[in-house]
Amino acid sequence: MNFSFENKVALVTGAAMGMGLATAKAFAEAGAAVVLADYNEEALQAATAELIAAGHQALAIHCDVSDEAEVMAMIEQTVATYGRLDAAFNNAGIMIPAVATADATNEDFDRVTAINLRGVWNCMKHELRQMLTQGSGAIVNNSSIAGVSSAPTRASYAATKYGVLGLTKSTAVEYAAKGIRINAVCPGSIETPMVADMIEKGWITMDDMIGNLPIQRIGRPEEIASAVLWLCSPGASFVIGHALVVDGGATV
Numbered sequence: 001m002n003f004s005f006e007n008k009v010a011l012v013t014g015a016a017m018g019m020g021l022a023t024a025k026a027f028a029e030a031g032a033a034v035v036l037a038d039y040n041e042e043a044l045q046a047a048t049a050e051l052i053a054a055g056h057q058a059l060a061i062h063c064d065v066s067d068e069a070e071v072m073a074m075i076e077q078t079v080a081t082y083g084r085l086d087a088a089f090n091n092a093g094i095m096i097p098a099v100a101t102a103d104a105t106n107e108d109f110d111r112v113t114a115i116n117l118r119g120v121w122n123c124m125k126h127e128l129r130q131m132l133t134q135g136s137g138a139i140v141n142n143s144s145i146a147g148v149s150s151a152p153t154r155a156s157y158a159a160t161k162y163g164v165l166g167l168t169k170s171t172a173v174e175y176a177a178k179g180i181r182i183n184a185v186c187p188g189s190i191e192t193p194m195v196a197d198m199i200e201k202g203w204i205t206m207d208d209m210i211g212n213l214p215i216q217r218i219g220r221p222e223e224i225a226s227a228v229l230w231l232c233s234p235g236a237s238f239v240i241g242h243a244l245v246v247d248g249g250a251t252v
């Protein structure tokens, strides 16, 4: 399978850590010029410097994906620097505290919706405008197994992840004939700073996550990165509007 992204330009949001960073690295190692976008400036600069030090082409762009003006500027800067946009991984997202839905706050609902759903919408809109001018491109959105099953006590988080699949499938159909492929990944529990933070706050334990998992371990960020690279590669040229579950068997 050809995973070469030589002469390609890839954009990853939420690229400062976790699955975003692993995917940015994977794109860079496959030869792409990579744009790393994040709102955590310090972690973003460190991640980008690491890629550049390893000899890759990488550009850091500060962007809060919930702010459309910043997203528009991110795409403009990408194209101004590298001339095009071939692959985009809309990954930036947040978790919310676990709370019974009757007691959940509107603030948490609005915050998680603004970033996880509106953020993906903002990014897709402006990525699509550039990809349409090229007549080609591949977009992968980061949903979750919470987007195909359930997340009791985190219903609004699950709603954003179902929403991401709604955006993915609808736009995939709209743009397939225009040379743009749009798909999603649905990760299970993955060892990232988000999960480390959940464990630290006592929201979840490693035993809860491993529980009845057939594979008896949680996933590594690189295991999501390889799914994203495949979906963006010519190997997935007939894959449109798919929600690729990568979960160690959790939903099986």
Ligand SMILES: NC(=O)c1ccc[n+]([C@@H]2O[C@H](COP(=O)([O-])OP(=O)(O)OC[C@H]3O[C@@H](n4cnc5c(N)ncnc54)[C@H](O)[C@@H]3O)[C@@H](O)[C@H]2O)c1
Pocket (backbone or CB within 6 Å): 013, 014, 015, 016, 017, 018, 019, 020, 037, 038, 039, 040, 043, 063, 064, 065, 066, 091, 092, 093, 094, 095, 115, 116, 119, 142, 143, 144, 145, 186, 187, 188, 189, 190, 191, 192, 193, 194, 195
């Ligand atoms: N870790 C898991 O088990 C898991 C499982 C399923 C889905 N997901 C989803 O995968 C994605 C990545 O998760 P992760 O575990 O790597 O998270 P993480 O917290 O380790 O990393 C997320 C990155 O996104 C950035 N980010 C957050 N909000 C942003 C915003 N508004 N604008 C720009 N950047 C922003 C953060 O600064 C951080 O660098 C999220 O969408 C998450 O919902 C995670």
